[in-house]
Amino acid sequence: MTISKNQNGSTLTVALEGRLDTTTAPELEQELKESMDSATELILDFSKLDYISSAGLRVLLSAHKAMAGKGGMKVTHVNEIVGEVFEVTGFADILTIE
Numbered sequence: 238m239t240i241s242k243n244q245n246g247s248t249l250t251v252a253l254e255g256r257l258d259t260t261t262a263p264e265l266e267q268e269l270k271e272s273m274d275s276a277t278e279l280i281l282d283f284s285k286l287d288y289i290s291s292a293g294l295r296v297l298l299s300a301h302k303a304m305a306g307k308g309g310m311k312v313t314h315v316n317e318i319v320g321e322v323f324e325v326t327g328f329a330d331i332l333t334i335e
Contacts, residue, residue: 239285240268247308249276254285257293266296273300277308284314289322301332311335 238255249272257265273279279300289297297312304310311333315323323329 238264240265242268242272244272244276247275247277248280249273249278250280250282252282252285256288256290257286257296258288258290259292262290262292262296265293266299269296269300269303273303276304279304279310281310281312282314283312283316283319286316286319289319291326294322294326294328297328297332309333 238253238257238261241252241254243250243252251265251269251272253265255261269279281297281300301310313335315334320329320334323332323334
């Protein structure tokens, strides 16, 4: 998985490419921990994310909780496969998806 970060003021945009699974989730978790402190808004760009596993969902839930008191988090450009995972797991009701 490739992680690209862009900080614009207090908005942090993180774009993911590839698979967010058991192998790659710890890498994303570490990147977010290092970068979220200075951000009040987190945007996750999933336009090139092919797959997400339960390990990836756990990282998203943790980031969502961390950003809830700061300004929020949203997920953008979700494909059909990832969107279906969000629907089945109930994450579509928890996350802000655009």
